[in-house]
Amino acid sequence: MENAAAQAVEAVKIYGRGETAVTALDSVDVTFQAGRFSAIMGPSGSGKSTLMHCLAGLDRLTSGKVFIGDLDLGSLDDRRLTAVRRDRVGFIFQTFNLVPTLTALENLTLPLTLAGRKPDRAWLDSVVTTLGIGDRLKHKPLELSGGQQQRVAVGRALVTRPQIIFGDEPTGNLDSRSSREVLKLLRNAVDQLGQTVVIVTHDPGAAGFADRVVFLGDGRIVDEMTDPTAERVIDRMKLD
């Protein structure tokens, strides 16, 4: 249990009430270790996004607990929870990650600016170098390709050196080349920058980049795999 970056304990999330109630998370217990790259997989509607949103402080559980580090998110009001998202968590959405009126650089440093903090020059430089978009920093999102936009989003998730970075199908909208580059970036973030990354993906190839895969089905953890390869993941998926 030591060094958990994020953790869910008996996490239950029920949408709606009565007849139409949907149990998206059905008593999920899961821990994501710091300094590792994890993937969450599972069929559509199995609760992957819900789990990720609840872990990242974007949504609240119906019952159970989620922790970022040892901070219980359930006990926080909106202001504190927002600050957690800003300072301790990085989040990469599938699309529409950037504010259209801000430049790439401004988007990248947005969490810091919102916190009223100055970016750490050295860290920022290393992030920008890793992203490889040094020449596009002054551009507005509309002038960037999809891959470049996602890389800026990765940069924004990294810039605060958060405790954990979540990505909900961060490469879901990209061609395979861009997709591969973004995954490499995330891998680098873990290996070279010491970050913790959790992504949701449907792509066994993407899962191959991870240290560990957690399989979700009908709102429960149904399986998990350490040091996965694409082939093993494909074999596991055939079981469903």
Add this chain to the structure above:
Amino acid sequence: MFKATIKSLMAHKLRLALTALAVVLGVAFVSGTFVLTDTIKHTFNALFQQTSAGKDAVVRGVAPYGGNGNGDFNANRPLTPESLVATVRSTPGVTAADANVVGLVTLLNKSGKSVSSHAPTLAFSWLPDRKLSVLNLRRGVAPSGPDQMTIDNGTAKKQHFNIGDQVTVVGNQGPRQFTVVGITGFGSTDNLGGATVVTFDLPTVQQIAGKSGYVSEIDVSAVPGTPSATLLSAIGDRLPKGFEVVTGAEAAAQQANAVTQGLNQFNTILLVFAGIALFVGAFLIFNTFSILVGQRTRELALLRAIGASRRQINMSVLGEAAFTGLFGAAVGLGVGVGLAAGLYSLLSALGVDLPRSSLQFEARTAIVGLIVGTLVTLVSAVLPALRAGRIPPAAGLREDAVFQETSLRRRAVTGGAVFLVGALVLAVGLFASAGILAVGIGAALVFIGVAMLAPFAVKPLVSFLGRPLPALAGVTGQLGRENAVRNPRRTAATASALMVGLALVAAIATLGQSATASFNGLFDQSVKADYVLSAGGFTTVAPAAEGTLAAVPGITAVSGLSQAEWHLGRVGKQVTGIDPVAGPQVMTLDMVSGSAAALGRGEVLIDSTVAKNDHYRVGQVLPMGFVATGVRPVVIGGTFKTNQFLGNYVISSQLLAANVNQVRDQLIALRSAQVGPQMTAALQNALHSYGNVKVQTAAQFKSDQKKQLGTILAIVYALLGLSIVIALIGVVNTLALSVMERTREIGLLRAVGMQRRQLKRTIRSESLLVSVMGAILGLVLGTGLGVAVVSALGTSFITTIAIPVTTIVVVLILSAIFGVGAAVWPARRAAKLDVLEAIYTI
């Protein structure tokens, strides 16, 4: 397509509600004005009909220049000799004929002050035949003899007058004591629209408010069943030339008309402000429909793709506008009625005792309201509708189908052209005196032109104004600024609505400031008096006060200034009467030709510019037509340099008195050996029993006049207030729509850690910038407009151009505050958005 329109209306009902609100307010202003004035008119008509029921005929002098023009009852027709009463009375068929006298006096209350500082006190003769009188006795007895009078119940109640009280009435000869013997009503009400009414017996009222031997009119009642035509011709046959007989109903209708004359002007003024409010509303409507069309680009493109024609799309948007307009107008009509009812009660509460009457909602009010409301909405939606029709079917396939800036160049050209044409029309209206309508149309075109050009100013202006924001409010300020320049057309249209209202404020303020600044100089040039005495509001001073003042030790010259209307042919003009000796000592009469002494010979002095333009020479005879006495040949005795306080024609007060029904002084000007508290006290003491005279040194008078100008300005600002409110609703509306449009972005910002507080601040920054931009455009434009108007008026009472710096700064600060205020609701909505729902909105 009709179904699509309805669906769209339902889907956007919240967004359209604010649009409809602009129509509601504008139409409410229009209908409220109509209902109020119609009701007051109706009330007076009914009242006069009721009170004239017993009058079968009225004998009076023929009004030489037509009608009951100026609302002064009988001031604009010659008096009737009292001797004619007997002639009328002896006419076969006549059962009673009473001499009726109407004049103005001042009635003092128990603390020695005039009972009303703004409305006149009317003195009537008591008509012995009760059937003939407009007044009925509520208590007590009829006045008889030189020291009895009656008072209307309204005034009696307010001033606690009772039967047996001793009161002072200031009449033609000055203050005089009377005993109240009766309390009267006017039909079913206590008084006549707030005016105080006192009555005396005939000889008494002739002394204090008329002329002995003369009456205002003769009221006649006839043997029941006498045909009106028979009665009129029987009396008419006995009347000398210059007199006429009309039915009581006709006379009543004319009197009601005279009382309500002023209402028409009041009506027009209110409608002008309602028009301004609707004009501002048009910007809001235009903007909302533009935004809605923009937001529905994909949906409309889809409709096009599945076969809807361009025309059908146009009609769908226009249909939505028609519904919104009609709905807003209908609600507005209702609100207007409520508004009128409220104002009616307010007037009553302020002491204008209006008879209880049901509100008059005429068909015209409904028709005008509905048409105006719908038309304004439709016209404002035409451009957005056309734009909607031009959306290509392929636009549905692109996610980021933003508006194209293709027509920027054309917009610049059209906007510039509209601006120039407007400026031209305005200039013609102002400098070629083409009339107020040209000024209005010109100003409207200038506003539209500037609004069309405004998008070009958005980027530089907002970037400049927003420069301190990031430093002050960090990234929220920066985002607010970026959002404001994001869609320049939208920001421009929103700001433009505010611009119109504030431009008018600035223009009026410039006029007012310039008038104030000019006043000192004009006064010093025109007036030599050390003291200027005046009565408040619309009341005047009995000329008898002049004699009393002349007797005060240290006073070296006293002259009243009284004004009368006269006619040159059919053209109405004003003449001022002054004392022939003291007048030139208290007023500047800078003679160009002839001499001021001519006044004493009963001659007229003319402004030298007027004399030059009209080719008058000294010694020539000017045929001055007075309503009371007809055409008098008056010799031109001299010409003088323009004096704004004297006007174009000056005669002696004696000549004036001889040619009007009753003389009342607007002002009394004095020269005194010394000026100071002691002299002021002495003068006040001398006029103690006059009750309503303000004793002011020249300096005090000047500052008092400026204060009065300030009051008028305040009223105009209040009337413009509605337009500004509508413009602010426009800011709220645009922000709310923009927030809706940026839902996803807001979700994203919240997801990466923007606090609600910060989000609100972002929206407030945007609102602040849009409002301040509108204010700057408006203030610059309005000050320019004001300067143009002032220059056009240059030759008359405004001589200096003064920029109202304080007002401008105050308006700017208020705009900033209200701009931030306008963001409260949209910001709260934005902050309430659920982060995940927002971010997954399509």
